Amino acid sequence: MxxxxxxxxxxxxxxxxxxxxxxxxxxxxxxxxxxxxxxxxRAGWPVEQPVPFSHKHHVGDLGLDCRYCHSDVEEGRYAGLPSSHVCITCHSQLWTGAEVLEPVRASFAENRPIAWKRVAALPEYVYFDHHIHVARGVPCVECHGRIDEMPLTWRAKPLQMRFCIDCHRDPAPRLRPVNQVTRMDWTGWASDPANRGFGERAMRRFHIQPAKLTDCNVCHR
Ligand code: HEC
Ligand code: HEC
Ligand code: HEC
Ligand code: HEC
Ligand code: HEC
Structure with missing residues (x-):
């Protein structure tokens, strides 16, 4: 050869x-x-918005509750973004001539929503539901971070699959009383810093089964 x-x-x-x-x-x-x-x-990157809305001012300084503006968060899949009507209840008295609020006044006058840029959106193929998390005592801060300290909103947590699953495997230490879910500065129990006692009781009361919470079809339906 x-x-x-x-x-x-x-x-x-x-x-x-x-x-x-x-x-x-x-x-x-x-x-x-x-x-x-x-x-x-996109975690940690502030998003430019049509109006420079500050959670730091409205939540941190004025003390407004999340549900004042995100009123569907307890019942619905989506938390919802506020209509400009909500802003105008205050801004028809306060900062009435301010240039930065012009898009809010225009949106209110023309009855069309402000085109907010989304910060925390998931891909279409992931199923997520606020209501179940809020009803079980999973606080906003676990997924959205210290919103009350943000002058412009950014994504605080990666919101990737691993992030969701890490908690679904062991939610107990992250659960708190349902009436404390919107509190940003909740410090937990002095007598049980790891929050195991309360968390384990909540797990039993709500029949939460971590073994089932990591099934693919929980989040991909
Ligand atoms: C005075 C009204 C108001 C209050 C109170 C408020 N928000 Fe918001 N929130 C907004 C507006 C307006 C936007 C859209 C602009 C932006 O992203 O900053 C927004 C956006 C967000 C986003 C980003 C959503 C996305 O995917 O685009 C999150 C998360 C959020 N808010 C969480 C909270 C939490 C948690 C609280 C309570 C601690 C809260 N907000 C209180 C008005 C409010
Ligand atoms: C409960 C009353 C209240 C509501 C509701 C409210 N604001 Fe405000 N807003 C204020 C006050 C008070 C200030 C002045 C804050 C300061 O200077 O410390 C302010 C300031 C602002 C400013 C100026 C920049 C800043 O943060 O200081 C913008 C922009 C603004 N608000 C946008 C909005 C938008 C958009 C909404 C609706 C989603 C809204 N506000 C709803 C009370 C309100
Ligand atoms: C377990 C994690 C988790 C918790 C707890 C949580 N969120 Fe969210 N939030 C998300 C995810 C994920 C998205 C994006 C959803 C999507 O795109 O389908 C989101 C989106 C949002 C949005 C954008 C608008 C919308 O309708 O989806 C707002 C506003 C918001 N969350 C507010 C809140 C508030 C207020 C709380 C507490 C009462 C809260 N979230 C608790 C994970 C969470
Ligand atoms: C900090 C903890 C925590 C995080 C983070 C978290 N979850 Fe959950 N999730 C829970 C708990 C607790 C339940 C309630 C389980 C129950 O009642 O059986 C739940 C339930 C769910 C359910 C409903 C299951 C059903 O049977 O209807 C879906 C869907 C879901 N989560 C999706 C997600 C997605 C997607 C993410 C990430 C973006 C996420 N979760 C992040 C704690 C968490
Ligand atoms: C608790 C919720 C949750 C569960 C359970 C879950 N996923 Fe996901 N999955 C997500 C989220 C959230 C994303 C989107 C990640 C992103 O945006 O980067 C995702 C993305 C994906 C992707 C796209 C590629 C990637 O990795 O980003 C695939 C493929 C996938 N999941 C497969 C699965 C399979 C297979 C299972 C079962 C073993 C599963 N998932 C269980 C939440 C979940």
């Missing part, structure tokens, strides 16, 4: 295969790192 390749070609081929394999591993590692980075998840 005539020799097509020189014996050295085999060495080259092996070297090439080895380099390609290393490249693939590096790309996979890099991909995994990027997929979990803030750059991809």
């Amino acid at each position: 005539p020799q097509i390749f020189k014996p050295s070609a085999d060495t080259w081929l092996r070297t090439f295969a080895a380099v390609a394999a290393l490249g693939l591993i590096a790309a996979a590692l890099f991909g995994a790192g990027v997929a979990r980075s803030d750059w991809v998840t």
Whole structure:
């Protein structure tokens, strides 16, 4: 048989295969790192809005409850964003001429919603429901962070699958009394800092079964 390749070609081929394999591993590692980075998840990046609405002023300083503006959060799948009517109840008296509030006045006058840019939206293929979390005593701050300290709203947590599942495996320490869910500065029980006692009782009372909460069809239906 005539020799097509020189014996050295085999060495080259092996070297090439080895380099390609290393490249693939590096790309996979890099991909995994990027997929979990803030750059991809948008965690920690303030979002520019048509009106520079500040939760820090309205929640942190004025002390408004979340449900004043996100009024569907207890009953519905979605928390809802406030209509400009809600803003105008105060801003027809306060800061009435302010330039920054012009889009709010226009939206109210023309009866169309303000085009807020979404901060926490999930992909279409994920099912999420606020009502069940709020009803079980999972606080807003677990998923949205210290909203009351944000001059512009940003995504505080990655809201990726791993984030959801970490809690679904062991919700007990994160549960609190239902009437405390919107409190941003709740410090828990001095007598039980790990919150195991209350959490375990809540788990039994609501029949929460972590073994079932990680089934794929809980979140992908
Ligand atoms: C005075 C009204 C008001 C109150 C009170 C309020 N919010 Fe908001 N919230 C808004 C408005 C307006 C937006 C849309 C603009 C923005 O993202 O900053 C918003 C946006 C958000 C978003 C981002 C939603 C998304 O995906 O785009 C979250 C999360 C949120 N609010 C949580 C809370 C929590 C938690 C509280 C209570 C601690 C709260 N809000 C209290 C008016 C309010
Ligand atoms: C309960 C009354 C109240 C409601 C409701 C309310 N605001 Fe305000 N807002 C205030 C007060 C008071 C200030 C002045 C805060 C300051 O200067 O400390 C203010 C200030 C502002 C400012 C100026 C920048 C800042 O944060 O200081 C903007 C913009 C604003 N509000 C937007 C909105 C929007 C948008 C809504 C509706 C989603 C809304 N507000 C609902 C009371 C309210
Ligand atoms: C277990 C995590 C979790 C908890 C607890 C939670 N949220 Fe959310 N929130 C989300 C996720 C995830 C989204 C995006 C949902 C989507 O895009 O389908 C979201 C979206 C929102 C939005 C955007 C508008 C909308 O209708 O979805 C607002 C406002 C909001 N949340 C407010 C709140 C408030 C107020 C509380 C507490 C009473 C709260 N959330 C508790 C995870 C949570
Ligand atoms: C801090 C804890 C926590 C986090 C974070 C969390 N969950 Fe949950 N989730 C719960 C608890 C507690 C329940 C209630 C379980 C029950 O009553 O059986 C629940 C229930 C659910 C249910 C309803 C299950 C049913 O049987 O109807 C869905 C859907 C869900 N979660 C989706 C999500 C998604 C998607 C995320 C991430 C964006 C998420 N959850 C993040 C604690 C959490
Ligand atoms: C507690 C909620 C929850 C459960 C349970 C869950 N997922 Fe997910 N899944 C999510 C969320 C949230 C995302 C969106 C992640 C993002 O936006 O990056 C996601 C994304 C995905 C994706 C898209 C690719 C990716 O990784 O981002 C696939 C595939 C997937 N899930 C498969 C599964 C399978 C298979 C199971 C069962 C073993 C499962 N999921 C269980 C919440 C869940």
